[in-house]
Amino acid sequence: MIDSHSIFLLVSTLIAVVGLILLIAVFKLNPFITLLLASLSLALVTGMSASTVIHSFEAGVGATLGHIAVVVALGTMLGKMMAESGGADQIAYTLIRLFGEKRVHWAMVLIGLVVGLPAFFEVGFVLLIPIVYTVARRTRTSLIMVGLPMVAGLSVVHGLVPPHPAALLAVTIYKADVGRTIFYALLVGIPTAIIAGPLYAKLIAPHINLPTENPISAQFVDHGADHESGRSLPSFGLTLFSILLPVLLMLIGSWADAISTPKSALNEGLHLVGNDDVALLIGVLLSFFTLGRLRGFSRDTILRFSNECLAPTATITLLVGAGGGFGRILQDSGVSQAIIGVALQSHIPLLVLAWLLAALMRLATGSATVAMTTAAGIVAPIALHSPGVHPELLAIATGAGSLIFSHVNDGGFWLVKEYFNMTVAQTIKTWSVCETIISVTALLLTITLSFAV
Template structure:
């Protein structure tokens, strides 16, 4: 039986989320303050010890910002160099010529799938957003039509496809075969990205009117005419360098003996933050000095692009604080308790647990690892379920309905300059389409390979 306290916690969490949306959208209270207040109210309602509440929120904020702040800062600097040098315009111009102006949304989902493979969602997002801005501006197309396919591609590989770190964690926990998981994940992921990206973007874009002024897009102004743009391949190498370094880091044990000096160095340069730092320094040369910019100009670019990121970084951190309160208040355990009392098929259980954890914590990685840790021991005693498909189903569940406790929600909202409602209609629904479509296709494959 599910105890009354678990039900109370779930209802409290639901009220907290609704209250948060109302505070931001109706009362027009600052989103950071709204997140902070709702987190405190939920903690008190859930019966958390009063002396732990502030610390819990601070730990959540700090843990999130420890990674996100570095990624946003370095990614924005790299994006600024791409924009000021004309590199983003060059890539946008090449994509437009290759796919045609009417099909740029297909180009963006392809680049999202490729760039997202080794990089966490936030890293891929900040690398690609200046290209999305430039493509939208040059084709006079809605940023939703251009950007949504891009984030769909990034999200699909984040949750489903090894060697992405999050997906690889689930593969390891389930003891699945990496090669087969990649094969099945691509079978599921490519059509899923197409449905949630270009097709859904084409459907929803006419119904979302964005403000003409976008403070973040203004930081990535398109400079120079097409004849004076940097080379396409040099620009592509600059944006792909962090991605390539992350791939090298993920292959460290294959390329060198584990725990050797070379192995440690490969892991260091393959770290998200270090790879982005190297990429930014490389861009100062390829897109800065080689384009004739002085050191003073490059310094000005890297300084002035940081100011608009302050709000985004704070909101992402506050979302992490809210997620931590949801965990420490016992909401996560209540969700697990409810799911474990349901007698449902293993594939769906893996998806459901990950989905519920994602809704509660806002983190796809936390949702994936938690759900896999619960389901894996059960799977060992069951028969007929392929561990590779369990890993994919878990990843699919971890992507469902990103909302206000997810850092990705605030990144998309602020960079696209959308309201809460618009972000839910576009990004949150896109994530839900990915989650449900991937589950349906995974179940279909499970019937086909029995």
């Protein structure tokens, strides 16, 4: 039986989330203030002591911003250099030429899958968003039509496909074979990305009317190179190398233990350059040369570019941090444990249980990585006593559950909302539903695959 306290915690959380959405979407209260008020209210209602409430919220904000703030700052600088140099235009023109204007959304899901493989979602997002802006502008296509397939591709590899760090954690916990997991994840992930990306984007884009002016997009207007006026653009190869170098470094970092002796100087060096922050820093420094000095920009101009692009990201960074604070309150108040208790009392197949636990943890904490590792840690001991269940499929099912319905306690939700300049309601209709399609489709395909392997 579910105890009354667990029910109280779950109901309180539901009321808090609904209240958040109403205050932001209907009453137009500042999202940061709303997240802070909702976090404090939920903490006090669920019985957290007044002395620990603020500390818990600040810990959540700090833990989230420790990663996100650096990623957003460096990624925005790299994006600014791509835009000012004309590099984003060059990639956009090449994609449009290869795929055609009417099929460019297929190009975006492909580039999302490739770039997102070694990088966390937020890293891939800030790397690719300038290209999304440029492709949408050049093809006069809805930002949703171009951007949603890209974020779908990023999200699928984030949750399902090793060697992505989050998916690799689940593989390690379940003691699954990495090679087979990658193969099965691609079988599941590619059709999932197609359904949630290009196909859903085509369905929802006509129903989403975005404002004409996008303050973030304005930071990535190509002032430095105008293709129509006859000025040359940087080469496609040089631009692609500049944007993919951080991705390649992260990939090398994920393979460090396979290509060098653990704990050796080389191994530690590979892990260092493969760290998200360091890889992006190296990419930004390279772009100052390849997309800056080689394009004729002076040091003062490059400094101005790197300074002025940061101002519009302040709101995004604060909102992402506040979402992390809300997620930490949910954990420290006992909501997460209540969710786990409810799920474990239901007698359901192991694949579905792994998905359900991860899904509930994702809804509660907002973090796909936390959801995946927590659910895998609970299910793995059960799986040892359940012969016939493939650990590779358990890892994929867990990853699928960790992606469900991103909402206001997820940093990714606010990234997508602010960069696409959408309302909360529009973000739910596009991004949150896209994530849910990914989660449910991947689960159904994984269950289907379980009958064939």
